[in-house]
Amino acid sequence: MDPPASASATESEEVDRQWWKEATAYEIYPRSFYDSTGNGVGDLPGIYEKLDYLDDLGVDLLWLTPVYDSPLADFGYDIRDYRSILPEYGTMDDWERVRDGLHDRDIRLVMDLVVNHTSDEHTWFQQSRREVDPYTDYYIWREGESGDPPNNWESLFGGSAWTYDEVRGEYYLHLFDEKQPDLDWRNPAVREDVYEMMRWWLDRDVDGFRMDVVNLLSKTEGFPDGDAGSVVTGSEHFINGPRMHEYLREMDERVLSNYDDIVTVGEMPGVSVDGAREYVSDGPLDMVFHFEHMRLDAGEGDAWDFRDWELSDLKETFTRWQTGLAEDGWNALYLNNHDQPRMVSRFGDEEYRVTSAKLLGTLLHTLRGTPFVYQGEEIGMTNVPFESAGQFADVETLRYVERMLERDDVEGFADISEAVRYGSRDNARTPMQWSDEPNGGFTTGEPWLAVNPNYPEVNVEDARADPNSVWHYYRRLADLREEHDVLVYGRYDLVAPEHPQIYSYLRSLGDERALVVLNFFGDEPRFDLPESIEYGEADLLLANYDVERPAPPDAFDLRPYEARVYRLD
Structure with missing residues (x-):
């Protein structure tokens, strides 16, 4: 056997101790976590009811995906009001109860910071489309005739990244859904409004931010056409753009550096190890969510073209990130989240569901970095056997199905069903399976998204009653990191x-x-x-x-x- 391949520099016994390095993190997708009212939608009071569950699991840090007021075009990542709670989820008082309950249990709270874009229903956009100062230039507008976009950039959800607005008579840029217009970060007033909003939340004792697609804030000046051969046309002009470090340094100086003991995690599609090191070594970010291991099963076609992944590629990718950030940086470790399919179905084996779930959990908890557990991962939840296009709710999935069904070579859903079942974000968004009661104990009503039909066998109640379950194994993994500094x-x-x-x-x-x-x-x-x-x-x-x-x-x-x-x- 070959000798070990090691990090390029020897680490000292003196370690830079940080609470977030030693933490076990847990992500909650509120809409699917627990419904306290019976309306079929998870909510903040439901999260409050389950705080002891998180504590029992050994959670130290909770990442709460958006609960802000939103029309839900992208289920919360299209924000209408940054300082209000979506009524379906509860009230600000409910949020404060969750925050206080977490802190009473020594669990920190991280909120999602979504500032590349807003909802088109946000007052900033509504004023901007009418050219009302000071909001006229809060978004990226370009002249052009309807039907002739300013350039060939594509949305990450498919189709053109430009939509013509009849009110203003111009195109606006949206790297995601057309109801998610991109803010123009070149405008100092935009940045100051964002910083003021961040201070507003930090003053309410949140413990940091997970920053959504934060490396998309800067776009190439002049908005030139992109390389049509790339997976997403134009991405070289809006991923890790020319002013990214400037914007993040300013954010740090104006906001982050003024608050003690907070943590920042940047979601960064397309970032390399070297790029991540620049963001986290001396930069304002503590960790980065990269996507390299999420692309190991990507084919040569579009984002929905999948192939079998190779263990050699997985080892090479993790090793490169482990050694690349060994001295200057820290890894944020994950194998699934609200945007990715279930890890057991992707990297494990449903035939060996319990065993492979434990194996993957071992990987996440014993690499160098902070493990992020996604709700349901701790019981080995799996992908869903979707049977028709009508069962999906995710905007990205629905846009893909719509585009494909318009093609002459696609006769129906059956022709694309394998890719959609494998890759849809809805695999991760089906409700949490709490028991073998109807709807998995998630709700007494009709769930907003159907529960995975395997809930009678895969649920929290049964897992907690079985000492050999995935749940108890995850609890031991959390203890193991607390007991052995070497694993941290x-x-x-x-x-x-x-x-x-x-x-x-x-x-x-x-x-x-x-x-x-x-x-x-x-x-x-x-x-x-x-x-x-x-x-x-x-x-x-x-x-x-x-x-x-x-x-x-x-x-x-x-x-x-x-x-x-x-x-x-």
């Missing part, structure tokens, strides 16, 4: 990089070392510890199978989707 701050070294079925790595901090061995397939490969790794004694810290002979870990056969974590002296 330790150096990362890839072990046996050429093995086709096993992903293994060594974490080292001073005299403490941890060996992680993961079998990503349904076969039973043999693991051989390289001779270059010496140790005296070994203790098995965690495994997703019963292990009769837990030590030494020199060589052993792994069962399907087996995961083991050893401590080496």
Whole structure:
């Protein structure tokens, strides 16, 4: 076996301790978490009822996706009023109860900051389309005749990124849905209004922000045509644009640096390791959500063209990010969220649902970085067997289905069903499965999106009653990170990089070392510890199978989707 591939620089035993590095984070998509009223929509009082659940799971940090007032074209990521709560979700008093309840349990609260765009129903846009000062230039407007967009840029949801507005008689830019017009960050008044809104929330004791598509704020001056050969035409002109660092430095100076002990996580599609390092080393961001591992199953066509992913690519990608941010930066670790399919169906195996869910959870909790758990991940929720186009609610999915059904070579939904079932964001947005009661115990009414039909077998109540469930395994993973600094701050070294079925790595901090061995397939490969790794004694810290002979870990056969974590002296 090959010797380990290691980080380029040796890490000191002195570690830069930060609460957010040691935290286990959890993401809630409020609409699908828990409905307290029976109207079929999750809400803030429902979240409040489940705070003890989060505490029992070992959550330290909660990322709450948008609960702001919104017409819900993109289910909250089209904000109509940044300082109001959507009535369907509750009131500001309800939000304050959730915040206080979290803080009483020593759980921090991070809010979603969505400032690349607003809703077209936001008062800023309504005034801007009528050219009412000072809002005339709050958005990106360009002259042009209806039917002749200013350039060839595409929306990330498909179709042109420009929509003609009859009121103003000009085109406006929207990198997402047409009801999500992009703010013009070149305008200092726009930036100051955003900063004032951020201060408003920070003064209400939020503990930081997850910043939605934050590296899309700056666009190339002149708005030139984009490369038609790219996956999204024009993306080279609006991803990591020329003034991005300027805007974030200003945001830090004007807002973030004035608040102690907060955390910032930037969602950055298209960012590289080197680019991320620039944002998080001396920049205002603490962590970055990148998408490289989310593109491992991407084909050569559009965003809905998928292929089988390779373990070698997964190992290479994670290793590059682990070593690339080893000295200057920190990883935000995830395998699913509200925008991605369920990780068991994507990176695991539904036939080995429990075992592969535990394996993937082991990966997330033992790499160097902060693990972000998405609601339902802790019970091994899976993708949904959607049967028709009418079952989807996600705007991105519906736009894709609409475009494809207009093509001559697509006769019906059956022709695209495999890609849609695999990649739709609705896979992650079906309601949380709390019990085997109707609708998974999510609501007593009609759910806004149908519950996954496997809820009688996959639900929180059953998982908590079973000591061998995914839920209890996740609880042990959270404890493991609290008990062993090496799993938080330790150096990362890839072990046996050429093995086709096993992903293994060594974490080292001073005299403490941890060996992680993961079998990503349904076969039973043999693991051989390289001779270059010496140790005296070994203790098995965690495994997703019963292990009769837990030590030494020199060589052993792994069962399907087996995961083991050893401590080496």
